[in-house]
Structures are given as structure tokens and as C-alpha cells.
Amino acid sequence: FYSFESVNYDELRQPVTLSPSISVRGNSEIRGLQQPLYFVDGTAVANISGINSDNILSISFLGAKEARAIYGDLAANGVVLVTTNKLTSGQDSGASVHGNSIRRNFSDHAFWEPKLMTGEDGKVSFIANFPDDITSWTAKVIAINNNGQSGQTALNVKSFKTLSANFVSPQFAIMGDSIRVMGKLMNYGGADVKVTRKFSYNDSELLNAVVSFKNAHLDTVPIVAKGLDSLKFEYTLRQENGYFDGEIRKIPVFETGVKETKGYFNALLRDTTVNYKFDVASGQVSVRAEASVFPVLLDEITKLREYEYLCNEQVASKLKGLLLEKKVRKYLNEDFKHEKDIVLLLKKLSASKRPEGTWGWWQDSPSSYWISMHVVSALLDARASGYSVDLDSKKLTSYLNDQLQSSLAYDRPNILKLLKRLDPEYIGKTWVEGIEKDLLGKRISMYQELELMWLKQQSGIKVDVSSLLSKKKETMFGNVYWGEPNSSFWDNSIQNTLLAYRILDADGGHDQVLDQIMRYFLEQRQGGQWRNTYESSLILETILPKLMKSGKSYQPASLVVNGETVTQFPYKKSLTAEQALQISKKGDAPVYVTAYQQFINPKPEKLSKDFTVTTTFEQKGVAVKKLKAGQVAKMKVEVEARADGDYVMIEIPIPAGCSYENKTQSYWGVEAHREYFKEKTSIFCTKLKQGKHTFTIELMPRYSGVYNLNPAKAELMYFPVFFGREGMKKVGIGN
Incomplete structure (x- = not known):
């Protein structure tokens, strides 16, 4: 077992030494604390031997019990508090010159050292730079030796100053929130002190006065969040002898309401004229035109990378996107700047793998074959690009072969696709013929029909693509697709057309149709991006390699934009919403046009389309409209689904004046996973x-004020046009 031998505290830098010592059944031992702690003008020092006695105003001593209650285990031998009539310096007793400081680096985590090794003497040391929080830190040590013996211990370390100015506020704000923020002066010296206390909000001074107090002084200041993307608070104290302390804190500000985007995307592939009209109330219009498809697809990859959630499908989709971006950047002779992101995504997929080697939707979700297929495909792409990948192909192949014997007929196509991806030489002809026999005489979807055709083709069975070509459809722009553009997870025009592309590409001799399919996919970026991360990654990996391989070179086409001739690309322009937009294109080269409005709807109304969402609060089992500070509150969101839905996401903003009482995961009922953010729970x-389904979040109301509560929303994650939301609300917090 291991224990702390010594901990020397110098401001917020800590050399920590570990040595082996016997500890029985979890007891820990703290040594090397034979001397009291010394504080000179609020700053920790090694000793006070170098201080001129003429400069000392007072000396006080706190006994072990009292000192330990305030300062933690480091004060087991008491604390000596010295007040001088001038600032301490490096020449006086080695006191830290950083005793006077404005603290601004705050975090809940101080250090993480996972790879420490003891030397021959059995000791190891390191330097830890603590954040600026004046708080109690728990330092935990876990050790294991070569014989498999292990142990752990912990030490409570309190970062503190004898005299300090501390600021307290919510972790975020919503525009328009009325908040009562707090400043707190703390004095552990035991004697009355006089200080000049100042408070500034967004660089405007609101308080500046001399105050006298013995133990603590509290300031409560009402402010309104407005005008910026962050709020800045500065709370300080200063003594006549020059000692000062304080904090500068910044918190993010989120918009009131919801961000909405309206717009158009068109791939102008031949001579044509398009006309756009815009909503005057939605503000400025941004127009962009590209003469190359690569900036458009790189923009899609950026949106894919920046998507905020990280289920296993989304991690795999981001990984696929970044691997493709790396190839495109090389093709364009441009730098690739996301190597670290690729490594992090690979680590995340490794951590979320199930024991048998498959993946579910989230880390602890049941196994899903289509998600496993997506993840394995991404990992194999990464391995082919030279990255080290945590994937035991033989183990997974063996497991999947066993699963084929006992699986439902519904799962077998996905298992076979996964086996084929793991081993391109895998022949599942017998299984494919069995699937075809099971489907014979049954009414099947177009997706099942195309999936079977692809499986037969991959198993070496000859397929007749004429029946496939006879079922293609055309858009008004002459682009081809299969199926219907609906919200069925599999049997929709995107998934069907992706399968058709692969079948025709493998069959060979269909370049014109493949080009029309590629243009169909581009045509579907109507809102400036494809509708979900999964489809985005599949489309990108389908069309990008062929685009780079084709190496087509065009002379840039010309555009006439509201009478202005454009020959240089990319082209950007801003318009007022009152202006109609007409774009005429001439020339052989394609031009890709995006025109959109992005705006904040500050007062979104309740919408009960596919879901009805209702938000309420309870305290002590009673419904309330105003929350009592310091008393646990339950935020309840009722979601009524109009019909069964797959992969549903519920986003629940919380009031800025509350913090989470706990961050539990629900492992029963309908929930698969929760993500907790500062401003919302998903x-x-x-x-x-x-x-009807009810979801509950436990909150602790902490900060008095009146807070805007943005609408809770339920949507199909992969088809977000199907949604419902609550309206805007206000929540009061008080005593």
C-alpha cells in the first residue's frame, strides 16, 4: 500500500512525494508534517525566520483541531498567522511573491498523473499546478506493483488564504436573466480587518468602499445579463499595507429562445436561372457560391465534426469524416489540422466497446449490429490510413459467426454485412440464399430488396441490375434516386440510393447514372447540410473518393447575381431580406450556391407537432412556479409521442440559477443515455x-433572481424535422 509521505504547499504549486508504507485494510498514514503551517499576510511560507520583527504587526496561532477544521490535513500541527506592515517578498523568509494575485483560472479538476513509477528508493514525485479555486481538494492515489498487489489512499488538501475575496455566481446565464450575484470577503486571522472592497461587472464599477469585518463580509449585487457572449465579474480587496486579493470570473451567455436557419442550397449543373425569396422578419441573407464541390463537402465535414453529441454512431461518423478530410486536404495540397481529434475519437471508440467486441448506441447500450458495422468500418478505414486501432477482427468474426446460428432473420443481413467488412474474402453464399428463401413470397420494402441484391453481389451471385435501373426516379434537375424521401430509418430515398450506388458501382459501366446519383445527394443539402450525421458520413465516403479519382477540371462558369456578373469564386455577398435574389448560371462547370438566413427567435411558441412537451417544477412533492433556494427541486418534462419513434432525443434546458443535485443515469424504462451540460440535459x-413519458432532473436552486427557461424539445435525432417543443418560460428563485 502507498501513502503520502510529505506534501509541501507553496501557494498553488505542490511537490507531492509518495513512499511505500504498510497500511492495514485501507488505513492511510500522513507523515512529515512535524512543523505548523506558516502564513505571512495570507501567503503560505516555509518559515518565518527571515522576517524583520520590526515589520510584524501581529502573530496568532491556531491549534491543531481548529486549524485542521479550516485548512485540512496539512494543518495537523497547527497554523501560525503573521500580519506585517508591508508586502512579503522573496527576501523575507522565502514567502511567495505571488501572494498578491487576482485569481482567474478555475476548474473542478486539479491534476491527473496516470503513469507515475517509483524509483529504487520507492519514491516518486511530481509538480502539480492547482487551479485558482479556494476550496478543498481530495488527492487520491492508486498504486499497483509487479506482483499484482494494489492499494489506495487519499489526502484532503485545502487551498486557502488567510484573507481573501471570493465571488459566487451561476456557471452560465441566459440573455435577460436577472441574477443576484454574491461577493464574499473571508478572514481567518481572528482579528478585525479593514479593506477597500471593489466590484465590477463587465468593466463597470458597481461597488467601491472601505469595509471593516472580523470573520466575513457578504455583498449581494443584482445584475441583468445582456449585450455580450460572456459576462465578466471582478471582486477584489486591498489593505493599506499593500496586500490585495480577488477573483476575475467569466461565465458564458446563451441566447434567449432558439436559433433557427432558413435557406436554400442548389447545385447548378447546367445553364439555368433560380429565384429566391426570403422572410423579411428573419434578417440578413448570406449568399455563397463555389465553383468546386470540395469546399462544399469540407464544410459538411466541419459541421459533422462540430456536432455536439458523441454516441458511438456519431463518433464513428466524425472519424470517417476526418479521415476523408485528411485525404481531401492532401489532394488539394492543404494542411490537415485535426490529428489530435482522430486520436481522441479512436480512444473513445475503444473505451465504449462491449466485451464481445461489438458496439451499442451509447457506451452501456445493448449491442447493435448496424452501429457495430458503422464503427468497424470507421476503425478499418483508420487502420488503412496508418493509425493504431483497438479491433480484434478474429475475435469479433468468431462471435458473429456464432450469432448467425441463433440470430433473428431480421438481424442476419447486418451480421453478414459486418462479416464482409471484417473480411472481404468472406463468402456467405449459403446464408444469403437462406435469406432470399425466407423473403420469397413476402411483401418486402425496397430497402430489403436492394440489401438482398447487394448481399448476393458480394457473395459472388450474379445479379441483374436492369430491374434496379427500371425503378429509378428523377428529380426536376435530372438527378436519380430510389425510394421515397421519408423518415423511415432504412427504407428512405437516401439509404436506398446509397445501396443502388454501391451495386451499380460494383457492376461497372454505369458512370453516367453514378454521376446523376452524386448530384442527387448534393441536391439534398437543401438546408446547407445533410439531415443527420449517419447519412452525412455515408454519402461523403461514397462520393468523395470518386470525385478525387476523376480529377475533372473545368473552367469556372459565370454567374449573374441580381445583375452583377461573377467570374471569381468563391463568391460571398450579404443582402437585406427585402431583396429578391435571382441567380443565372452559364458554362459547363457546376456551381454550388447557398443562400440562408440564421436568426434567434427570442419568443418561440409551444409547438405540438409530432411530440407535445410540457415542463413543470416540484419541491417537496408540490408543484411550484417559484423555487426556494437551497431546497432540492425536481424539474419534470412530460413528452407525449404522437406515434412510436426510434432514436428520440429530448433536450431540456435548465434555469441558470440552479445547479445539478446529481447527474444520475437511468438504466431502466425508456432511457438509453443522458448527457449533462452546464445549460441543459439531453x-x-x-x-x-x-x-406519455415523464423525465425528471434533480436540481438545487442556488442563486436568487428571475431566469429565462428556454424551451425543452423532443425530436427524432436522425430526422429532426419531426419534433415538438415547449414555449418560453420564466423561473423565479428566492428565499
Whole structure:
């Protein structure tokens, strides 16, 4: 077992030494603390032997019990507090010159050292730079030796100053929130002190006065969040002898309401004229035109990378996107700047792998074959690009072959696709013929029909693509697709057309149709991006390699934009919403046009389309509209689903004046996973049945004020046009 031998505290830098010592059944031992702690003008020093006695105003001593209660285990031998009539310096007793400081680096985590090794003497040391928080830190040590013996211990370390100015506020704000923020002066010296206390909000001074106090002084200041993307608070104290302390804190400000985007995307592939009209109330219009498809697809990859959630599908989709971006950047002779992101995504997929080698929707979700297929495909792409990948192909192949014997007929196509991806030489002809026999005479979807055709083709069975070509459809722009543009997870025009592309590409001799399919996919970026991360990654990996391989070179086409001739690309322009937009294109080269408005709807109304969402609060089992500070509150969100939905996401903003009482995961009922953010909780349900469902978040109201509560929303994660939301609300917090 291991224990702390010594901990020397110098401001917020800590050399920590570990040595082996016997510890029985979890007891820990703290040594090397034979001397009291010394503080000179609020700053920790090694000793006070170098201080001129003429400069000392007072000396006080706190006994072990009292000192330990305030300062933690480091004060087991008491604390000596010295007040001088001038600032301490490096020449006086080795006191830290950083005793006077404005603290601004705050974090809940101080250090993480996972790879420490003891030397021959059995000791190891390191320097830890603590954040600026004046708080109690718990330092935990876990050790293991070559014989498999292990142990752990912990030490409570309090970072503190004898005299300090501390600021307290919510971790974020919503524009328009009325908040009562707090400043707190703390004095552990035991004697009355006089200081000049100042408080500034967004660089405007609100308080500046001399105050006298013995133990503590509290300032409560009302402010309104407005005008910026962050709020800045500065709270300080200063003594006549020059000692000062304080904090500068910044918190993010989120918009009131919801961000909405309206717009158009068109791939102008031949001579044509398009006309756009815009909503005057939605503000300025941004127009962009590209003469190359690569900036458009790189923009898609950027949006894919920046998507905020990280289920296993999304991690794999981001990984696929970044691997493709790396190839495109090389093709364009441009730098690739996201190597670290690739490594982090690979680590995350490794951590979320199930024991048998498959993946579910989230880390602890049941195994899903289509998600496993997506992840394995991304990992194999990474391995082919030279990255080290945690994937035991033989183990997974053996497991999947066993699963084929006992699986449901519904799962077998996905298992076979996964086996084929793991081993391109895998022949599952017998299984494919069995699937075809099972489907014979049954009414099947177009997706099942195309999936079977692809499986047969990959198993070496000859397929007739004429039936496939006879079922293609055309858009008004002459682009081709299969199926219907609906919200069915598999049997929709995107998934069907992706399968058709692969079948025709493998069959060979269909370059014109493949080009029309590629243009169809580009045509579907109507809102400036494809509709979900999964489809985005699949489309990108389908069309990008062929685009780079084709190496087509065009002379840039020309555009006429509201009478202005454009021959240089990329082209950017801003318009007022009152202006109609007409774009005429001439020339052989394609031009890709985006025109959109992005705006904040500050007063979104309740919308009950596919889901009805209702938000309420309870304290002590009673419904309330105003929350009592310091008393646990339950935020309840009722979601009524109009019909059964797959992969449903519920986003629940919380009031800025509350913090989380706990961050539990629900491992029963309809929930698959929760993500907790400062400003909201997101809940994910693999399937949400028709009817009413209630989701509860436990909060602790902490800061008095009146807060805007942005609307809770429920949506199909992969088809977000199907949604419902609550309206704007206000929540009061008081005593």
C-alpha cells in the first residue's frame, strides 16, 4: 500500500512525494508534517525566520483541531498567522511573491498523473499546478506493483488564504436573466480587518468602499445579463499595507429562445436561372457560391465534426469524416489540422466497446449490429490510413459467426454485412440464399430488396441490375434516386440510393447514372447540410473518393447575381431580406450556391407537432412556479409521442440559477443515455412508444433572481424535422 509521505504547499504549486508504507485494510498514514503551517499576510511560507520583527504587526496561532477544521490535513500541527506592515517578498523568509494575485483560472479538476513509477528508493514525485479555486481538494492515489498487489489512499488538501475575496455566481446565464450575484470577503486571522472592497461587472464599477469585518463580509449585487457572449465579474480587496486579493470570473451567455436557419442550397449543373425569396422578419441573407464541390463537402465535414453529441454512431461518423478530410486536404495540397481529434475519437471508440467486441448506441447500450458495422468500418478505414486501432477482427468474426446460428432473420443481413467488412474474402453464399428463401413470397420494402441484391453481389451471385435501373426516379434537375424521401430509418430515398450506388458501382459501366446519383445527394443539402450525421458520413465516403479519382477540371462558369456578373469564386455577398435574389448560371462547370438566413427567435411558441412537451417544477412533492433556494427541486418534462419513434432525443434546458443535485443515469424504462451540460440535459431513447413519458432532473436552486427557461424539445435525432417543443418560460428563485 502507498501513502503520502510529505506534501509541501507553496501557494498553488505542490511537490507531492509518495513512499511505500504498510497500511492495514485501507488505513492511510500522513507523515512529515512535524512543523505548523506558516502564513505571512495570507501567503503560505516555509518559515518565518527571515522576517524583520520590526515589520510584524501581529502573530496568532491556531491549534491543531481548529486549524485542521479550516485548512485540512496539512494543518495537523497547527497554523501560525503573521500580519506585517508591508508586502512579503522573496527576501523575507522565502514567502511567495505571488501572494498578491487576482485569481482567474478555475476548474473542478486539479491534476491527473496516470503513469507515475517509483524509483529504487520507492519514491516518486511530481509538480502539480492547482487551479485558482479556494476550496478543498481530495488527492487520491492508486498504486499497483509487479506482483499484482494494489492499494489506495487519499489526502484532503485545502487551498486557502488567510484573507481573501471570493465571488459566487451561476456557471452560465441566459440573455435577460436577472441574477443576484454574491461577493464574499473571508478572514481567518481572528482579528478585525479593514479593506477597500471593489466590484465590477463587465468593466463597470458597481461597488467601491472601505469595509471593516472580523470573520466575513457578504455583498449581494443584482445584475441583468445582456449585450455580450460572456459576462465578466471582478471582486477584489486591498489593505493599506499593500496586500490585495480577488477573483476575475467569466461565465458564458446563451441566447434567449432558439436559433433557427432558413435557406436554400442548389447545385447548378447546367445553364439555368433560380429565384429566391426570403422572410423579411428573419434578417440578413448570406449568399455563397463555389465553383468546386470540395469546399462544399469540407464544410459538411466541419459541421459533422462540430456536432455536439458523441454516441458511438456519431463518433464513428466524425472519424470517417476526418479521415476523408485528411485525404481531401492532401489532394488539394492543404494542411490537415485535426490529428489530435482522430486520436481522441479512436480512444473513445475503444473505451465504449462491449466485451464481445461489438458496439451499442451509447457506451452501456445493448449491442447493435448496424452501429457495430458503422464503427468497424470507421476503425478499418483508420487502420488503412496508418493509425493504431483497438479491433480484434478474429475475435469479433468468431462471435458473429456464432450469432448467425441463433440470430433473428431480421438481424442476419447486418451480421453478414459486418462479416464482409471484417473480411472481404468472406463468402456467405449459403446464408444469403437462406435469406432470399425466407423473403420469397413476402411483401418486402425496397430497402430489403436492394440489401438482398447487394448481399448476393458480394457473395459472388450474379445479379441483374436492369430491374434496379427500371425503378429509378428523377428529380426536376435530372438527378436519380430510389425510394421515397421519408423518415423511415432504412427504407428512405437516401439509404436506398446509397445501396443502388454501391451495386451499380460494383457492376461497372454505369458512370453516367453514378454521376446523376452524386448530384442527387448534393441536391439534398437543401438546408446547407445533410439531415443527420449517419447519412452525412455515408454519402461523403461514397462520393468523395470518386470525385478525387476523376480529377475533372473545368473552367469556372459565370454567374449573374441580381445583375452583377461573377467570374471569381468563391463568391460571398450579404443582402437585406427585402431583396429578391435571382441567380443565372452559364458554362459547363457546376456551381454550388447557398443562400440562408440564421436568426434567434427570442419568443418561440409551444409547438405540438409530432411530440407535445410540457415542463413543470416540484419541491417537496408540490408543484411550484417559484423555487426556494437551497431546497432540492425536481424539474419534470412530460413528452407525449404522437406515434412510436426510434432514436428520440429530448433536450431540456435548465434555469441558470440552479445547479445539478446529481447527474444520475437511468438504466431502466425508456432511457438509453443522458448527457449533462452546464445549460441543459439531453436524454436519448432508443425507442419511444406512442403515449406519455415523464423525465425528471434533480436540481438545487442556488442563486436568487428571475431566469429565462428556454424551451425543452423532443425530436427524432436522425430526422429532426419531426419534433415538438415547449414555449418560453420564466423561473423565479428566492428565499
